[in-house]
Amino acid sequence: MKAIWFGTALLASTIAVPVAAQQPAPAPALQVTPAQTVEAVRKSIRENYVIPATRKPLDDALARGLASGRYAVSDPQELAKRINQDMTAVANDKHLGMHFDPRMSAELAKGAGANDTVAEGAFFAKMARRHNHGVSELRVLDGNIRLLKYDGFMWTGPDSAAAIDAAAAFLRQGDAIVIDLRTNGGGSPEAVRRLVSYFVAAGKKLVTFHMRSEAPDVSVAEAVPGGLIQGVPVYVLTSGRSASAAEEFASHVAGFRFGTLVGETTAGAGYRNDTYAIPGGFVLSVSVGRPELPDGSDWEAKGVAPGIAVAQDLALARAQQAALEALAAQAQGPERAELEWAARVQQARMTPVAPALPLIAYAGRYGPRAVTVENGALHIQRDGGPRSKLIAVAPDLFAMDLDPRSRVQFASASGAVTAMILQRADGSKTEEKKD
Structure with missing residues (x-):
């Protein structure tokens, strides 16, 4: 079990x-x-x-x-x-x-065991493999921010460790890191230990679990391939759905100060559990252990509060903004300007800017591109290309949702839009008159 x-x-x-x-x-x-x-x-x-x-x-x-x-x-x-x-x-x-x-x-x-440390059997192995051991997405965001979306601290042993190690190798190449735990309902403390060990020195005590009448179960950071990931900003996204093992990880982020929590207070599900087969085809989860962090605290019934509080649906944009601003502060020249622009785009995602004119005023043909109004927002599409929502960064200045590094500036006279200037990420510009 x-x-x-x-x-x-x-x-x-x-x-x-x-x-x-x-x-x-x-x-x-x-x-x-x-x-x-x-x-x-x-x-x-x-x-x-x-x-x-x-x-x-x-x-x-x-x-x-x-x-x-x-x-x-x-x-x-x-x-x-x-x-x-x-x-x-x-x-x-x-x-x-x-x-x-x-x-x-x-x-x-079948009696596969009695704790949440390792899952055994073909059923569990197949489930873990189907979900890539909880690692659901790895993505490069603007500014070489590396995103890991981790939906469950799944653990079956070496295969789960390999999945975490591969994710960590990807994160290591970033200039900043975002780990998304907003839909992570928990899992095994072994998986937590593996991922935390990329940010906390080997040998550091992480948590003690007091398990029924058994001796306490102490989790300690371990040596991992490539050693610690250091010297880059780390942001961890949380929500009220981040629970159990995800809250242990969030507690370590805050306690060891290797990153910043962004989002909402976590669920407050601190106990460890075992699962049992119950007659009639039922599965029963029973709390069998309570955690104790190095400072003597835990997160049961209260959760872990974020360092940057924001609605969970805005947490990714807020973390990106913070990361981009931190990177921009260390950059110079064109690189700094590009990072500052990217941070402005994330700010605009969270706090929409009102366009200078009614949206319908921007609609029309601009050479090979069409601007339309759909569902209360502007969209742009080049003939034969994908359609992208436009995000207002300033009253007449927009970013493309599909390519935020590109800027769309509208020119107007006497309350009428007359032209569009498209500036690409490489600095090149194209001006098109409005038909």
């Missing part, structure tokens, strides 16, 4: 779960009695829940629900919903919950 990314939280909408759990097909009728299911849930909680004082209140709530007939339903999804509601009312724990997933339950029933 070893859990990876999708095992970290099954209840909260803030946390990633498998596609099968998010969009289930119509469920068949329950194949066991509700009493069998509930008793198995109660047993797992009594034996494993991380906070001993909460075990009995949880058990009592489930016993009351069973005795009252609240769980006398044939739809397994409805049964899971009612059990989750009753557990949440007691514990409000984002790692405690159950969902209906016969396939995963069957895999867990």
Whole structure:
């Protein structure tokens, strides 16, 4: 029952779960009695829940629900919903919950393990491979900012380590780094340790997990291929959906000060969990450990606050702006001007600039290009080429969304647009009269 990314939280909408759990097909009728299911849930909680004082209140709530007939339903999804509601009312724990997933339950029933350190078995290996071990996107942004979109701290062992190492090798070549955890629902502390070790010196204690009655589990930064990534600005994007292992990583960003958090406060799901097969095709997540950071704190129920607070949908633009401004401050001449322009474009994405004239005044033909108004915005398209939205950077000055380094300047007289001047990234200009 070893859990990876999708095992970290099954209840909260803030946390990633498998596609099968998010969009289930119509469920068949329950194949066991509700009493069998509930008793198995109660047993797992009594034996494993991380906070001993909460075990009995949880058990009592489930016993009351069973005795009252609240769980006398044939739809397994409805049964899971009612059990989750009753557990949440007691514990409000984002790692405690159950969902209906016969396939995963069957895999867990094979006894693949009992913790979230390593996921074993063909099912888990295939899931990790399909999702590239959580590394969903690597992209070069303006100014040689390297973006890693990391959607889950998935861990199956060497293959997951290799995926993280490859992502880190890509990031290392950047002049600035952005790591996007806005949709990262958590995963394995082993994956966290691997990625953090590219920014924190080997041997540094990262976190101690207090696991039930077991000895504490201490995570320490390790040596990684190529050594530390240093000397470049690092920005990590967060949202209320960034949870569990993603919050551990965010805590290290703030605690070791190797980067800046940008976005929203994280989910506040601090506990570690195990997943269990429950009769009837259910999967139960139970919190079995609590974290302790080097300063004695954790993030349970409060989350990790960003250094730059901004709505999560604007976090990437805000991080790019900050990175570009930092790079521009160190640059000279044309390079500095290009970086400053790129930063202005990101500012305009966040805070739109009002054009000097009504949008319809800009619409028309300019030689081989057409400017149109669609959905309240200007778009430009060269004959036979892709259409790009125009972003107002100044009242008559725009950037192309598809090519932000290119600038479109409109000339006007007596309230009418007369021409368009296109300045490309290489400095060349083309002026076209408006038809």
